[in-house]
Amino acid sequence: MSKPRIAVIGAGLGGTAAAGLLERSGYDVALYEQAPGFSRLGAGIHLGPNVMKIMRRLGIEDALNVMGSHPDFWYSRDSKTGEALSQIPLGEFAVKTYGATYLTVHRGDFHELMTRAVSPGTIRFGKCLQSVEDTGSEVRMTFTDGTVETADILIGADGVNSKVREHLLGAEPPRYTGYVAHRAVFPASLLGNKPYDMCVKWWSEDRHMMVYYVTEKKDEYYYVTGVPQKEWPAGVSMLPSSREEMLEAFAGYHADVQHLIEVSPTITKWPLLERDPLPLWSRGRMVMLGDACHPMKPHMAQGAAMAIEDAAMLTRCLNEVGVTDYGDAFALYEANRAARASEVQRVSHNNTWLRTNEDPAWVFGYDVFEIPLVPASSRTVAPPLSAVA
Numbered sequence: 001m002s003k004p005r006i007a008v009i010g011a012g013l014g015g016t017a018a019a020g021l022l023e024r025s026g027y028d029v030a031l032y033e034q035a036p037g038f039s040r041l042g043a044g045i046h047l048g049p050n051v052m053k054i055m056r057r058l059g060i061e062d063a064l065n066v067m068g069s070h071p072d073f074w075y076s077r078d079s080k081t082g083e084a085l086s087q088i089p090l091g092e093f094a095v096k097t098y099g100a101t102y103l104t105v106h107r108g109d110f111h112e113l114m115t116r117a118v119s120p121g122t123i124r125f126g127k128c129l130q131s132v133e134d135t136g137s138e139v140r141m142t143f144t145d146g147t148v149e150t151a152d153i154l155i156g157a158d159g160v161n162s163k164v165r166e167h168l169l170g171a172e173p174p175r176y177t178g179y180v181a182h183r184a185v186f187p188a189s190l191l192g193n194k195p196y197d198m199c200v201k202w203w204s205e206d207r208h209m210m211v212y213y214v215t216e217k218k219d220e221y222y223y224v225t226g227v228p229q230k231e232w233p234a235g236v237s238m239l240p241s242s243r244e245e246m247l248e249a250f251a252g253y254h255a256d257v258q259h260l261i262e263v264s265p266t267i268t269k270w271p272l273l274e275r276d277p278l279p280l281w282s283r284g285r286m287v288m289l290g291d292a293c294h295p296m297k298p299h300m301a302q303g304a305a306m307a308i309e310d311a312a313m314l315t316r317c318l319n320e321v322g323v324t325d326y327g328d329a330f331a332l333y334e335a336n337r338a339a340r341a342s343e344v345q346r347v348s349h350n351n352t353w354l355r356t357n358e359d360p361a362w363v364f365g366y367d368v369f370e371i372p373l374v375p376a377s378s379r380t381v382a383p384p385l386s387a388v389a
Helices: 013-024 049-058 061-067 091-098 107-116 163-169 243-249 255-262 303-321 323-350
Strands: 005-009 028-032 044-047 073-078 084-089 103-106 129-134 139-143 148-151 153-156 175-187 199-203 208-213 220-228 268-274 286-288
Touching: 005 013, 005 139, 005 148, 013 028, 013 049, 013 107, 013 303, 028 148, 044 049, 044 107, 044 303, 049 061, 049 091, 049 303, 061 103, 061 107, 084 091, 103 107, 103 220, 129 163, 139 153, 153 163, 163 286, 175 243, 208 255, 220 243, 243 255, 286 323, 303 323
Parallel strands: 005 028, 005 153, 073 199, 153 286
Antiparallel strands: 044 103, 073 084, 129 139, 139 148, 175 220, 175 268, 199 208, 208 220
C-alpha cells in the first residue's frame, strides 16, 4: 500500500517543520517553495523552550544550542532612564523549569538547519502556486511554471498572503496595523567596548525596540522595532529605512539605543500585518498553518513559534486519527490550536508581553507533544482583535 502523499505549500519555518515531522511519521511529503533558493536574510528570531522541544524531535536541538545565543534574562527597560521594568529569568532557569533552552539566533542560520532536517529532494524550488482544486479524491495544484502536481492532502504554509487561504475563504488582503518594524543586523564589534544586554526590549508609550545577539559567539547584534506609521503602500513587503528616520523615531530614547542606530550600516522596514481569528483553518483535503491562518504582530516573538507548534500538532493529529480520516484529523488539529494561537495573536496585538514581571510559563512551558488533546467539538472562534484590545 502506497504512503499517503502530503503536499506542503511554502518552505518557511512552519512548512519546513511540517515536512520534517511528517517525514519522520512515514508520510510521502513534497514541499513546494516559490523562491528559486534560500539566502541568509538579515533577521533574528527567538526560540523558546516550546519550540526547542519540537527541534528535539527534528534532531537539530543540539546544533541550535551550539549556534545560538543563550540570554540569562529577558530585560524590559524604560526608554529614557534604562531602568529595568522586568527581568524574566531564562538561561538555566528555562532548562530546569520549562524543559529546554531559550535562545536567540539568526533566522537564516535556523532556517538552513531546518531545511537539512528534511530529506534531499523534498523541497521543490521555483514552485509558485497559481491555483488549487480539491477534486474529492485528491488535491490538484497548478503552478505558475505550468506544471501540475497532485496529493492526497495539502497543507497551506504559504504565509500572510496565502493562496490556499484565498481559495478557502476568498480574496481579502491582511490588515495593515499602522505599525512598521525597522530591522538591522550588524557586527557586534561596531558597538565598541560598552557591554550591552544579551536580550532587551526598550519601551515607551507607543513604540519599542527589541535587541539581542543572534550567534553564540556574540559577534552579531540585531534589533527590530515597532513604530507607528499611518500608511503603508499596498503590496509592498519591504522598504529601505535610514539612520535619520530611526533617530527621529527614537528621539529621546536612552543613549544606548541612539548608539545602536548610529552604528547600523543598513536598516530596512517592514509593515506589520494581521488578521482577525478565522472561522476555519481547513476544508476538505486542505488545511492551513502559521501566518496563512493567524498572522500577528511580532511583539511576543512567538509568530514563527506558533507556525512550528501548528506543524507539530497537525502531525500529531494526523498520526492520532489517520490520513484517511483527514477531516476528523483537521478538526482535532483546529480545536487544539485555535485558542492558543488566538490568545498569542491578542497579546501580540496589545503589545504587553513581558513588560512587567509576569509568569511566561503558559507560553514557554507548553509541550505540543504532551499536552492532553481536547475534543474537536470544543473548537470556537475568538472575537476580532479590535474587540479585545
